[in-house]
Amino acid sequence: MLLPPPGPAPRRPTPADTEAVSEEWIAAQRDNEARTNRPLYFALAGLALFSLLFPLLWTLRILPGSFALGGVFACAAIAAPISVALVQSRRVVAERLERARERLAAERDERDRALHERQREHARRYTEWQAAARAYEAQPLWYGVTADVGTVVVVGGDEAGWSALLATLGVSRLREGGDLTVVDLTGRSVVRELVRLARRCAVAPRRWVLPADLPRMTLGTNLDAGQRARILSAVAAASGDAGGGTDGADADETLLLRLLEVLGPRAGIAELIGGLRALLTPEDDAAADDPALALLTPEQRVRVRERCADGPDLRRRAWELERRLSPFEAVGTRADGSEYAQVKIISTDRASGRAAARVYGTYAVSALSELLEVPEQPRTVDGRRSRARPERTRTVVVCGAETLPPGEVDQVLTAAADSGVEVVLMFRTAAPTALARFSDPGCLPVVMRQGGGSAADAARAVAAAPGVAGHDPGGLRLHRLTEVIGEAVGDSVTGAGEDPDAEVEADDRFFPSPHTESGAVIRNAAAALTPLDLVRHVRSATAWGRATAQAAEADAPATAGDGGAQPVRTCGLDAESLRGLPSTAALVLTADGPVLADTNPGILTLSTATLATVEDSRNTAARPDVGDGGTAAESRAGRRRRTVDGRPRIAAPGPATPDTPDGAAPGSGSPTPVGADGQVPPNLGPPPERLDWRG
Numbered sequence: 001m002l003l004p005p006p007g008p009a010p011r012r013p014t015p016a017d018t019e020a021v022s023e024e025w026i027a028a029q030r031d032n033e034a035r036t037n038r039p040l041y042f043a044l045a046g047l048a049l050f051s052l053l054f055p056l057l058w059t060l061r062i063l064p065g066s067f068a069l070g071g072v073f074a075c076a077a078i079a080a081p082i083s084v085a086l087v088q089s090r091r092v093v094a095e096r097l098e099r100a101r102e103r104l105a106a107e108r109d110e111r112d113r114a115l116h117e118r119q120r121e122h123a124r125r126y127t128e129w130q131a132a133a134r135a136y137e138a139q140p141l142w143y144g145v146t147a148d149v150g151t152v153v154v155v156g157g158d159e160a161g162w163s164a165l166l167a168t169l170g171v172s173r174l175r176e177g178g179d180l181t182v183v184d185l186t187g188r189s190v191v192r193e194l195v196r197l198a199r200r201c202a203v204a205p206r207r208w209v210l211p212a213d214l215p216r217m218t219l220g221t222n223l224d225a226g227q228r229a230r231i232l233s234a235v236a237a238a239s240g241d242a243g244g245g246t247d248g249a250d251a252d253e254t255l256l257l258r259l260l261e262v263l264g265p266r267a268g269i270a271e272l273i274g275g276l277r278a279l280l281t282p283e284d285d286a287a288a289d290d291p292a293l294a295l296l297t298p299e300q301r302v303r304v305r306e307r308c309a310d311g312p313d314l315r316r317r318a319w320e321l322e323r324r325l326s327p328f329e330a331v332g333t334r335a336d337g338s339e340y341a342q343v344k345i346i347s348t349d350r351a352s353g354r355a356a357a358r359v360y361g362t363y364a365v366s367a368l369s370e371l372l373e374v375p376e377q378p379r380t381v382d383g384r385r386s387r388a389r390p391e392r393t394r395t396v397v398v399c400g401a402e403t404l405p406p407g408e409v410d411q412v413l414t415a416a417a418d419s420g421v422e423v424v425l426m427f428r429t430a431a432p433t434a435l436a437r438f439s440d441p442g443c444l445p446v447v448m449r450q451g452g453g454s455a456a457d458a459a460r461a462v463a464a465a466p467g468v469a470g471h472d473p474g475g476l477r478l479h480r481l482t483e484v485i486g487e488a489v490g491d492s493v494t495g496a497g498e499d500p501d502a503e504v505e506a507d508d509r510f511f512p513s514p515h516t517e518s519g520a521v522i523r524n525a526a527a528a529l530t531p532l533d534l535v536r537h538v539r540s541a542t543a544w545g546r547a548t549a550q551a552a553e554a555d556a557p558a559t560a561g562d563g564g565a566q567p568v569r570t571c572g573l574d575a576e577s578l579r580g581l582p583s584t585a586a587l588v589l590t591a592d593g594p595v596l597a598d599t600n601p602g603i604l605t606l607s608t609a610t611l612a613t614v615e616d617s618r619n620t621a622a623r624p625d626v627g628d629g630g631t632a633a634e635s636r637a638g639r640r641r642r643t644v645d646g647r648p649r650i651a652a653p654g655p656a657t658p659d660t661p662d663g664a665a666p667g668s669g670s671p672t673p674v675g676a677d678g679q680v681p682p683n684l685g686p687p688p689e690r691l692d693w694r695g
Contacts, residue, residue: 002618003139006132010125013118016111026097033093040082047082051075140610141555142603143617145588145595149444151413154426155434155458157448160489160583162190162399162426164544165448165599169397169424170194170343171538174201177342177528178393181368184347185361185400186428191345193542197601198343200541201534203526206341210348210360211327215334219346220367225265227370229256231363232269232325238362238405239324252321255308262303263296270329271295275304276322280315292329327356328363342525358403365408368396372415394421401425406433417442430454435461438589447578447587448599455575462573467593476596477568478585481554485600486583488547531611539605548602555606571596 051072058068154165166182173180174197184191198205208217220231233253259275260267267275274292278301281293293301308314346364348357396416401409409425416423427434429451437443438461445465450458462468529537539545571577573587573594581587584600603609610617 001136001139001141002614003132003136006129006136009129009133010122012122012126013115015115025100029093029097033089037086037089040086044079044082044086047075047079051079140612140617141608142598142606142610143614144611145597146613147444147590149442150417150420150422151437151440151443152422152424152446153434153437153443154424154446154448154586155430155461156450156454156578157426157428157586158583159186159188159190160486161448161586161599162186163193164584164601165426165586166191166397166399167193167197167538167542167544167601168599169395170197171534171601171604173343173393173395174198174203174526175529175531175534176393177526178395179342179344180395180397181344182346182397183361183364183368183399184345185357185398185403187348187350187352187357189347189350190399191347193544193601194343195345196541197537200537201526201529203342204524205343205345206524207345207347210346210364211352211356212349214328215330215332216336217346218332218335219364220370221268221332221335223367223370223374225257225260227373228265229253229260231366231370232256232272232328234366234405234408235328235359235363236321236324238408239359248317251317255314255317255321258307259304262300262307268333269325269331270333273322273325273329275300275308276318276325278304279308279318280322324359327359339524354403357400358405361398361400361404362408365398365404365412369408369412369415372396372412372419372421395424396421397424397426399426400428402427402429402431402433409433430457430461438462438465441591445589447589448585449581449583450575450578452579455579458578459573459575462578462587462589462594465589465594467591468573468589471573471593476571476573476587476594478571478582478596479555479568479598481548481551481603482585482598482600483582484551484554485544485547485602486585488551489543489583492543535605538601542601544600544602545605546602548600548605552606555608 054063054068054071054075057063058065063071154162157165170180172178182191182194195205195207207213208219210217220228223231230253233249233256236252237249256272259272263271263275270292274290274295277290277292278296281290281301283302283305296304308318348360352360396412398404398412413423413425415421425434435457438445445461447458447462539549571581571585571587578587584598586597586599588595588597604611
């Protein structure tokens, strides 16, 4: 998760209790005044009484009139200052009450002003928090994985995991209109979902199931004499140990080259077998009942014996070559048109066995190696020039590469590197040929679920890989969706219990006409597909898409209030952890550290998935103080890394925290704020130009 959780929403400031001059306080002030002025009131009452008494005494002739009048004036003189004092006291109390009212009004105005300031600040912070929360909740949780290497070595995995990986590779190539060639030596039909997806995308894969489809296959038949001789000698060497190792393979190649000099560079394998039998047949034996010898004229037999007679141990070598090449006698004899096909699949029959898979796989891989060395010719689709881009991507995938001779693996990698073709080698076990390439900087190692015997070797190879030594053991986290989908799909994607030879007929039942259900014409190749169309096809045509759609609730987007908690568990790098990996989980070993990815193509149908990589999205930053929850967790997106050719590298994740669980693609470091002053720009939001995969 590149954007950290924004924390809880800022609380809206509430106004304080309103203060006013209460009636109790006014009454208390007046009571205090009354208690203070009570003696004065008594004095006034006494003076009033005396002022009345003096006239009464004068009326009764007790006091003289002058004395009574003087007494009245004396009482009035004494009462005047007392009355003034009482009036002033009443005025002082009134002024005190007015000043109290004015003070409270001023305080109320100040509180209102401060409240309005806090409310404006809250509105600004809440707007920022709302934008950060929308960005946090809308950010992708699954990113694409890309690498700047031309070779990927996959060690381990079961049929379901390989099926998911092949379908994901097919999605990538169909999206950009690239070429995909798959050599499946497992006999388990791991290409089943790939075939369904390609046909739903209106691309008809060209399929050969060996050995039944050898007569229809033109692979390796249109090469020059030297290339064909190298292919057939490699097949003979892979058939057994009687050929004498490297020296025997060189001798076989020399013998085949001499035969092709006599029979012509376009001679079929059946004619080559006839030439080998001519070396084993006496000169006086016409062998009219031999169909292989019948393909050669008497002059050709004589020339073959003359050209190849000086070879060492000729008869034994010719007999061995004939025996080893006889299964390929019908190659290309009933081949149809050689139109270009965007998706090509070469697979072995389940009933053939491991030895036959080794021989047929050697033929296919060796022929591909020779073809990769030939400059690519402009291709046509339906009689028209292909609209593919000049830099179109070509990928060759070999499933079950552990059955091939190590020399053939090295040869295909060398040829692919020279021609710019990407190669994916998938080994069922931790074979030494695969583990030896973990330290190759031009190779990307990928480890999937390990079997019982090879888990320890794979764990040692992972521990010795570059970038793993300083890795945090708790930095890799498995999402619950990865475990749920692997268990839900299981063997259904490989057609367990079904006849693999009937798969083509089963696929044809989906499209009995040359049109898809949308009316698009099925062709051998198609232009690049739009992401939304491709997602719709993944969801409808593959079991991975359907299962992922049913389990989409396990990938519920995080909300801003849950602190970024995601349903994940920690994954280690020991042998036991590698045995317990889900079917679609893949441990990608990069120079910057291991990355945990999911090969399930159905993830592309989720609203939380994007085709962009973490490198393309890690320039997004979010303010850590937009809420009231203090500082937020740091994002795991580091600075952008690019290679010389401009392609993004895979970057390993930094130390994982509970707020930053692992997704499908890695990241490391912290977001770099935009701007020279270190301030985050105001336009907070998810990664720009994110493709909407919801369909």
